[in-house]
Amino acid sequence: MPRLHGLASALALLLATGPASAADTSSDAPAAAATPDLASIRAQIKVEDYKAAIAALQPLADQGSKDPDVYNLLGFSLRKSGDRKTAQTFYEKALVIDPNHKGALEYQGELFIENGDLPKAQQNLAALVKLCPQGCEEREDLEKALAQAAKPK
Helix, strand or coil, X not given: CHHHHHHHHHHHHHHHHCCXXXXXXXXCHHHHHHXXXXXXXXXXXXXXXXXXXXXXXXXXXXXCCCCHHHHHHHHHHHHHCCCHHHHHHHHXXXXXXXXXXXXXXXXXXXXXXXXXXXXXXXXXXXXXXXXXXXXXXXXXXXXXXXHHHHCCC
């Protein structure tokens, strides 16, 4: 009986920890290479250094990054720098990669508002409502921007 108990314990431990190679598979090299570290760029954006952010993001976009955050942040930085037309192309690229990218939906919606296209902004808000039925920051921010745009001036 003690031997069976030992086997059962070993089996339980094996099942609890999963396959031995699981730790190796979580850091897939191609996926890690496809996701650049954007922390320093986000810091530049936070302090409104959009020129530096654009300079750092543009090479990543030119290299064909598959990370929608690259295009979303580039679109945001361009929009905040006054280049709305180019910003729109980068929001679209982000949404081609990930049609449910909440940040790109919010920022593109804000761009639509800036361009006076409230119906398109409402479409982005509807997408965020579906993605965030309980609410999320992106949805709340776009709702506020739309409410502000609807106020008489």
